[in-house]
Amino acid sequence: MRLVYSASTHGSSSISKKQPSSMANGVREPMVLLAAPPLHEVVFSQALRGLLFDAFHAALDPVARKRQHEGGSLAVVALASTVASQALTSVLQNATELSNLTTYLGLFPEFTQTLSSLQNITLLAPTNQAFSAFLNSSAGAALVQNDTSLIQALFSYHVLKGTYTDFENGAFIQTLLQPPQYTNVTGGQVVGVFNENNNTSFYSGLLANASVTGSPMNFSGGVVHMIDSVLIIPQNVSETAIQLNLTAAAGALTSASLVETADHLTDVTVFVPNNAAFAAIGSALPNLTMEQLTSILQYHVIQGVVGYSTGLQNGTSLMTVQGNNVTITVDDTGVFVNSAKVIVADVLVANGVVHVIDNVLNPNNATATANPDAQESGSPAFSGASSASDVPFTTGVPTPTSSIASESAPGATAASSSSSSGGASMPMKTGAIEAAALFGAAALAMNM
Incomplete structure (x- = not known):
């Protein structure tokens, strides 16, 4: 034969x-x-x-x-x-599990041509099953409604700068989603990497997780990794707080007229107290003047430094927007900012990163330090305050669609996996630039 x-x-x-x-x-x-x-x-x-x-x-x-x-x-x-030396389009077309991705890329020939011409990139390619689940979620409305700008931004967020055959645990890798549209992070929005039991996962906006499935596929410009979920573009601070049930913080920002400021600052690290933290000082809050509330909230924001957990060093002092400094403590029990413990780290937002903490910080008690030996975090920054039965500042705040875990993430370097993309809403634009410039600038940077 x-x-x-x-x-x-x-x-x-x-x-x-x-x-x-x-x-x-x-x-x-x-x-x-x-x-x-x-x-x-x-x-x-x-x-x-x-x-x-x-x-x-x-x-x-x-x-x-x-x-x-x-x-x-x-x-x-x-x-x-x-x-x-195979072209990217050939690799995708030969992978039956990626036929949906190939179809959508085919609707944007100029975008696809530019993507195929790039060198030294890694494409995180959602499988057909991932696309189906995404289309049935609120976050998938962009594909259904054919929002061209947002679709291209979403694709850009799935392209990593650099060729990665494997990934370092705790890494934050820049993508081709560039400022100023949909992100205000210098150098491009990132995805987080979490390795466990020889499995690699990526986390994106609203703590959404996507795991690598199958083997990497090489092409002329880099490598393709299939993932089992569509990544979610990180949303602004206020929307993220609402979606993840940090409603007291969201309401406090509204009360102090600081929503626009928090959402549009560039390169920020925000320490956001959870609802229990605000409730714990409930007796002190009604007596605050607007100036005092503004000062307290600004004391939770650092501008000019995107402090992912892997970059927070023990003893570091960071100046806040309020003007006073906070002190970072890192030990075997976790990460602390002044006396507050980070209970969920690395929540990616449009303009930086959020760390959820278990106490409200007080600019008038900046010397409060962590007490790692205590079962709870260090002494409350508001001495004499007592708890309230209701969560403050939540009147009129929309009901969240998901919530975050109260425990710290593994090693305080990766976000909790308690959230998925199912309840995610659409990200808001952070600038007014045309969509064509979004990917064009990234392409220019990659080929310089």
Whole structure:
């Protein structure tokens, strides 16, 4: 029996399987047409078979063995080059699990062409199942409503700067989602990396997680990793607070008319007290003047430093927007800011990062320090305050669609996995630039 490859008129190939002719009746059995593998697999298979034949021949012939030693490494390099030189579009089209992604990219030919021309990138490619789940969520409304600007921003957020075959735990990797539209993070919005039990996950806005599935696929400009969920573009501070049930903080920002400030500052680290923290000082809040409330809230914001947990060092002093400093303490029990403990780290937002803390900070008690030996965090910054039965500042605040865990993330370097994209709303634009400039600037930066 022999295999014969034949190309169709459309450029695809097929395999013909021919049986030996029947000598008894003189009738030759008909040829059976079978589906062929993609052309690049055929090239790979033939080249590999040739290398194996050469190796076997060299083992028997000393002269041939010398020739094989001199030229074999070049053949392997050439073979690898053939496979790796595939265009991105070809790799995606050959992956049946990514047909939905291929379809949507096909709706944006200029975007896809630019993406295919980039070098040194990593594409996080949602599988068909991931796309289906996303389309059935509120966050997937952009695809259903054909919001061109947001769709391209979403695709840009799935492209990492750099070629990554594996990932370092706790890393924050910049993407091609660039300022000023949908993000105010210098250098581009990031995704977080969390490795556990030999599995790699990425977390994005609203703590949404996506795990790597399958093996990496090389292409001429980098590598593709399939993921089982669509990443969520990080939203602004106020919307993130509402969505994750940090409603007291969201209401306090509204009461102090600081929503616009919190949402539009560039490169921020925000320490957001949870609802229990605000309730714990409930007796002190009604007596605050607007100036005092503003000062307290500004004391929770650092501008000019996006302090992901991996970058928070023990003993670091950071100046807040209010003007006074906060002190970072890092030990075996966790991360503290003054006397408050970080209970959920690295919540990505449009203009930086949020760390959820278990106490409200007080600019008039900046010397309050952490007490790692206590079961709770250090002494409350508001001495004499007592708790309230109701959560303050929540009147009129929209009902959250999800919530965050009260425990700290593993190692205080990765966000909680208690949230998914199911209840996520659409991210808000942070600037007024046209969508074309969003990806164009990223493409220019990647190819300089």
